[in-house]
Amino acid sequence: MADFEIKDLRASVEGKEILKGVTLAINKGEVHAVMGPNGSGKSTLSHTLMGHPGYTVDGGEVIFKGQNVLALEPDERARLGMFLALQYPVVVPGISMTNFLRTALNAKRGYDGKDKSKQVTPKEFRSLLKSELEVLHMDDSFLPRYINDGFSGGEKKRAEILQMAILKPEIAILDETDSGLDIDSIKFVADAVNRMRGPDLGVLIITHYTRILQFIKPDFVHVLVDGKFVLSGGPEIADRLEKTGYSEWAEADEPAVLKPEEVA
């Protein structure tokens, strides 16, 4: 029994069937890459795993720590140890990054406004932030700003990884964290993720392009086409996609590497 098991997961969006039976077992300590062309259902998978209300589960189960997490609310899943770095991080006006991060960390530690001993101390919070900001090459001018408000694409993605670093999940799903990033940002993000890698963390890294996999080496690669895995194996699959793109799956004839002019 793996640490995190997705079994025959089927899901739909607005009545349209998208995930058609996804099965995947992730152990802590492993990095799995899910690759697939646009519209293959990658974000549907990530959102469904996290319990986004816009996605309907039609069947299957996801077992983590002995529970079917599909029956849990998104915040319960997070407190259990799951994390999703969104492909399109949300701007939430009126709430500062600091307040957001502190509240999330307190929630993770089970602080419900009563038992002060569980509350993160200002000192601990500051030093935690400081070291993680450094790794991500972010400065603390982010912190008083509203959540993702006015952040550039790269800043938003880095802020997602900052949240991951602070919340220390056991299962992290990174949904196209690399897309829209320049090469420096990709390196910072990869550094941060590589630092967190270890026996306490399982990673599901979702990507269209092979580029980020040069920096975060996966143990396993799975190819998702039309809501199903069509191929699973080791890192050599990424190399194969690098050459042939998704052309093996006729209706998905897209390259899996960026054109030179797309590499910023």
Place this chain on the structure above:
Amino acid sequence: MGFTLQGVEEIASLHGEPDWLLERRRNAFDVFERLPMPSRIDEEWRRTDVSGLDMAKFSEFEHRNGAGPAEALEGVAGTVTMRGSEIEAVRLDPELAGAGVVLEPISVAAKTHPELLETLLFTQVRAERDRFAALHAAFFADGTFLYVPDGVVIDKPIVGQVFSAEGGTAVLPHTLIVAGRGSRFNYLDEYLSPADEAAGYKSGSAELFLGEAASVGYVALQKWGRNAWHLADQRARLDKDASLRLFNVTLGARFSKTRVEASLQGQGAEAELKAIYFASGEQFFDFHTLQDHQVGNTRSDLLFKGALQDVARTVYAGLIRIEKGAARSDAYQANRNLVLSDHAKATSIPMLEIDNNDVRCTHGATVGPVDPQHLFYLRSRGIPETTAKRMIVQGFFGDVLERIPFEHARRLIETELEARLG
């Protein structure tokens, strides 16, 4: 006492009011007798139902009562405390008194400063407006008079607090503020009674006169008990280059109707009108606002933000009026409503009356639930739903809240939001 001519005379003689004021009360009483109760045929009252209000039931004045002492306010330049209809205490920093600042009960100032009060009192908040305004002008119990002389700058706020605790009575305080040329200060009115206080009739109107280049912050924070009827007017007149920052905070009462109006009478005048309201349970709030640009080169910026939950209802109707000669004026108006339950309902009605083409004018209204993407994002980080909603509502009010110039009032609002959002 009752809402009778005899009642009018009793109040006036109790305070030993001068003849001009008794006369003014009598005239208002005539208007009160003459005007009918507004009905839903009147445009302003189309969505606002006062048929359940029997004013005669509340015609006793609330006297100073058993409510405990007010918490001592810190960091203030002066305070006026009223219990029910009676002034309990007036305090003013002696240095300010030395500089000519006057902070007195209206009943006293009517005698000590007739030259100001006789010319100004009830000239902005006029009895003729409707039966409730007339009732207020005829029977207002007492209230605050603040005069800040030309050029005087007061750093700390001055705070008026009206406490009520009895219910079943009328509590009718009035505020009159006169800001001399170039003066600068902040004044707050807080209207407070326990949430479970029995039904009563409450007003709490304010008239503000801003002299040339005066800069005034005014806050009216209404947190009467949840059974009260509250009907009030807040109206400011701005002379040349004057600037007003007005904040209306409406949290209490079962029924609350407030008119917030700025009359821009001098070139360069600038009015910022902001509101925070939160309606829960069966609360009903009505706001009618007016940005009246009478001359050119004037600017007004209105932002009313409200949250509703349970089966609460709110009505916002705002008029921007730009008169013929008021070229090169800017007017902005926005009403934003966050509807937290399927059974709550917010209505928003913007209106424009523009007689000059050389102006800039925008208005907008939004009514909608918490954005599910926002909620999901916060929850995906482990933040429980109630906490996430509370953060979103606090964030929604944040830009207005943080500008309220008095920590005590901000805290009072935050505490109330937290209590209501679980």
